[in-house]
Amino acid sequence: MILTVTLNTALDITYRVRSLRPHASHRVSEVTERPGGKGVNVARVLAALGHEVTVTGFTGGATGRVVREKLAAVPGVVDALVPLAGATRRTVAVVDERTGDTTQLNEPGPMVTPGEWSAFQEAYGDLLAAASAVALCGSLPPGVPVGAYAGLVRTARSAGIPVLLDTSGEPLRRGVAARPDIIKPNADELAELTGSHEPLRATQDARRRGAGAVVASLGPDGLLAATREGRWRATPPTPVRGNPTGAGDAAVAGLLSGLVEHLPWPDRLARATALAAATVRAPVAGEFDRGVYEELLARVTVSGEVSAA
Numbered sequence: 001m002i003l004t005v006t007l008n009t010a011l012d013i014t015y016r017v018r019s020l021r022p023h024a025s026h027r028v029s030e031v032t033e034r035p036g037g038k039g040v041n042v043a044r045v046l047a048a049l050g051h052e053v054t055v056t057g058f059t060g061g062a063t064g065r066v067v068r069e070k071l072a073a074v075p076g077v078v079d080a081l082v083p084l085a086g087a088t089r090r091t092v093a094v095v096d097e098r099t100g101d102t103t104q105l106n107e108p109g110p111m112v113t114p115g116e117w118s119a120f121q122e123a124y125g126d127l128l129a130a131a132s133a134v135a136l137c138g139s140l141p142p143g144v145p146v147g148a149y150a151g152l153v154r155t156a157r158s159a160g161i162p163v164l165l166d167t168s169g170e171p172l173r174r175g176v177a178a179r180p181d182i183i184k185p186n187a188d189e190l191a192e193l194t195g196s197h198e199p200l201r202a203t204q205d206a207r208r209r210g211a212g213a214v215v216a217s218l219g220p221d222g223l224l225a226a227t228r229e230g231r232w233r234a235t236p237p238t239p240v241r242g243n244p245t246g247a248g249d250a251a252v253a254g255l256l257s258g259l260v261e262h263l264p265w266p267d268r269l270a271r272a273t274a275l276a277a278a279t280v281r282a283p284v285a286g287e288f289d290r291g292v293y294e295e296l297l298a299r300v301t302v303s304g305e306v307s308a309a
C-alpha cells in the first residue's frame with residue numbers, strides 16, 4: 001500500500017458566497033465539509049486511481065471524530081490515524097461565486113504532547129513495513145518538532161521506502177537535507193527554500209540541497225521537474241479556471257502513483273498535471289471527474305530533455 005502522513009489533519013469546510021468583501025457580513029449559499037489536510041486529499045485521489053492507500057497522522061476531539069466518520073465513507077482508504085487529546089483543526093475555503101476566487105483560512109491545529117509524538121513515530125515505523133511509498137504532507141501542528149519531517153524521511157529511507165515530501169518553510173528546509181526522493185513545492189515555497197525566484201534555477205538548487213527530484217507546481221503553468229534522469233516542463237492544454245484547493249495534492253497523488261507503477265518521468269508529470277487541472281475544474285474542492293481527467297491527460301504537453309548522466 002501507499003502510506004500518506006498528515007500530522008495536521010483538518011475538517012475542510014468550503015463556503016460559497018455571492019461576493020466576498022472585507023468588512024461586510026455574508027450569507028453563505030452552500031457549505032461543504034470534507035476530511036482534509038494535504039495527505040488525506042492525496043489518499044483520496046490515490047484511491048480513486050485504484051491504489052491501496054493508508055492514511056496516518058493525528059486526529060482528536062469532536063472535529064477529529066467527524067474527520068474519521070467521513071474518511072470511513074471514502075472507498076479504498078484505510079484509516080490508521082493516531083488519537084490525540086487535542087481537537088483536530090478546521091480549515092475554511094471561501095469561494096466567491098462572482099469571480100470564482102478562493103480565500104483560504106487554515107487554523108494552526110492542536111497541541112501535540114511529546115508522548116503523542118512518540119506514539120506516532122512508533123505507529124509510523126510499523127506502517128512503513130507494509131508500504132511501497134510514503135508521502136509526508138502539510139504543516140506541522142504545534143508541539144511537533146520542526147525537524148519532524150527530516151526524521152520521518154530518514155526512517156523511510158533506512159527502511160528502503162521511497163519518500164515524497166510536500167511541506168513548506170523550515171520543516172521543508174530541514175526535510176530536504178534528509179534527502180527525500182521527491183519534493184513538490186509551489187513557486188513560493190521553492191523561492192523561500194532556495195532564495196531564487198527563477199524556478200528553473202531554484203529546482204536545480206533544491207536538488208543540490210538534498211532532494212532526489214524536485215517537482216515545482218506553477219499553478220496554471222503546470223509543473224517544472226528537475227530529476228536525476230532529466231528536466232521537464234508539463235503544461236495543461238488550456239488555462240484552467242476554478243477552485244485550486246487540493247490541486248497540489250492531486251499532483252502529489254499523480255507523482256506517487258507513477259512512482260509505484262514505475263512510469264517514466266514524462267508520464268508521471270503528465271498524469272500529475274492532468275489530475276491537478278481536473279481538480280481545479282471540479283465544482284467541489286479537492287475532487288475530480290474521471291472523464292475530465294482522461295480528456296486533459298490526452299492533451300497535456302511534456303517537453304524537456306534527458307540528462308546525459
Ligand SMILES: O=P(O)(O)OC[C@H]1O[C@](O)(CO)[C@@H](O)[C@H]1O
Binds near residue numbers: 036247248249
Ligand atoms: O497543512 P496545511 O499546509 O495547513 O494545509 C492544509 C490545507 O491544504 C489543503 O490540503 C489544500 O491543499 C486543504 O485541504 C487544507 O486542509
